[in-house]
Amino acid sequence: MSLRKPILVVAALIERDGQVLIGQRKRNDRHPLKWEFPGGKVESGESPRAALARELQEELQVEARIGPEVARYEHAYPKRAPILIIFFRVEAFSGDPVAHEFEQIAWVPPERLPEYDFLDGDLDFVQRLSRGRVRL
Numbered sequence: 001m002s003l004r005k006p007i008l009v010v011a012a013l014i015e016r017d018g019q020v021l022i023g024q025r026k027r028n029d030r031h032p033l034k035w036e037f038p039g040g041k042v043e044s045g046e047s048p049r050a051a052l053a054r055e056l057q058e059e060l061q062v063e064a065r066i067g068p069e070v071a072r073y074e075h076a077y078p079k080r081a082p083i084l085i086i087f088f089r090v091e092a093f094s095g096d097p098v099a100h101e102f103e104q105i106a107w108v109p110p111e112r113l114p115e116y117d118f119l120d121g122d123l124d125f126v127q128r129l130s131r132g133r134v135r136l
Contacts, residue, residue, distance in 0.1 A: 011039035023102035
């Protein structure tokens with residue numbers, strides 16, 4: 001475990017008709033073409049829920065009502081500060097999600113999530129979700 005203070009990151013569990021929304025990073029981003037859950041870093045002075053609502057507006061062009069926290073854990077990428085990832089359920093959203101900041105987005109049944117090439121930091125949550133350990 002690193003002694004460096006973790007960077008706070010938020011991510012969304014967005015469900016529609018039994019499927020989960022995921023996004024693929026652009027090919028010129030760090031970790032190109034890896035899949036992830038929509039979200040991002042919490043800015044100074046911002047609450048995690050407010051940060052997630054902002055990120056969903058920026059990334060997907062949707063207005064979201066952020067629900068309860070469903071998971072949190074730390075992950076350390078090599079030679080980088082650790083991150084503390086907090087996943088929130090999105091209770092409702094308005095607008096049709098668009099891949100504004102993604103290469104593409106996809107609605108995927110939870111059991112098929114392991115078929116996608118996710119960021120290492122999301123793999124624990126992907127496994128829990130695909131095995132039914134996190135409720136939609």
